[in-house]
Amino acid sequence: MIDLHGFGALLFAGTFMTLQLTFCALALGLILGIFGATAKLSDASVLRWLGNSYSTLVRGMPEFLMVLIFYFGATDVLMSVASCFGYDEYIEVSAFVAGTTALGFIFGAYASELFRGAIIAIHPGQAEAARALGMSRRQTFFRITLPQVWRIALPGLGNLFMILMKDTALVSVVGLEELMRVTSFAVGRSKEPFTFYLTAAVIYLVLTSVASLGMQRLEKRANLGVRELA
């Protein structure tokens, strides 16, 4: 068996941090994705333009650069905004917050395209029928459109989730104590880089495999009652 020199608990804590980061970014990304998609499908051209530039810009930039921009840039931007309101103290953005926002932003940019596609894929007659039954626009969106968007977008979201999970490793570079960072720490102490990076790789493999199994179950559940074309 691999000798972890007593760093097992540290790696476990790092894995837990990785999971926290993943799920916080996921929550933010899903919200941004829904907003992005509704903006892209909006009647107002300003909103459409905003939604489209958001996904084009974010998808054209390296994820790693986004993490750096959010970590180093956020302090700058926040301080200049705060000084407009007369607050001149130093503001520091933690690596966790910067990482979550950066990864959430990236996830949201891709998810907004998925949601847009899914909303379009739902027959407009369904929304018309709901409106004819007297549902308000909001009720129609939450009761008719959104549950089906979930089903259609789920396979794509699963892929994005897997990518997000692997992208959390990037946040180690700005100092968040997640799996990759604690592994580097263990490497520095033990002088056994291969052993520890391989262990980290295996942990990531387990995480992504579990996630992929979970996605399969979610998809099965979301597709209950949908006729399959044999």
Next chain:
Amino acid sequence: MDWDVVLQMIPKLAEGAVLTLKLLVLSGVIGLCLAVPMAVAKASRVWWISLFPRVYVFFFRGTPLLVQLFLVYYGLGQFETVRSSILWPVLFNAYWCAVLTFSLHTAAYITEILRGAIQAVPPGEIEAARAIGMRPSQVFRRIVLPRAFRMALPAYGNEVILMLKASALASTITLLDITGMAHTLYAKTYLPMESFVTAGVFYLIITYALTHLIWFLERRLHPDRKEPVTIIG
């Protein structure tokens, strides 16, 4: 934004862009060469032929590129046999480590793309080729592979763009690609927005150029088709 500083940064970032492009082209070509035999093996119905590519793809798609990069750059030096081998001068060099890791990484994704394309070649075409007397190797060389390459091109284009963005990680092992340059410029000027956002613009320009290059290739390979397939960039 301080525009004078931005202007002064451009030559340095352009220098970084040359390295980014070098990494991208090398890993794209080597990755493709590695992926062709693996895709063929993975499409095989014999389980032990498809075993290696399946394990390979599972590992490289399931772990972050950063881990793979560190495993090669820092990890391999742990073994005395590697350090005393003739390969050590190559593996000691950050540039070649990046090329090696990126090639292995992208090869896994290209394998999947090509495998899908090989399996999507219409059976009728293969039957027709056999019927006019082509040998299995000829069918493969003249029918299956050209058809598969053509079908895989849009997805391959996507993968090249993903690899362009992934290549930013080269900066974590001391290389001065666009991101690495931006990082040193930031360390010199303490202007994060100027240095990183300008670097981002460089990536956007390269993405834009690549997308159009792939559209052009698609038009060349599909003379019968007028509208190019849109690529998610």
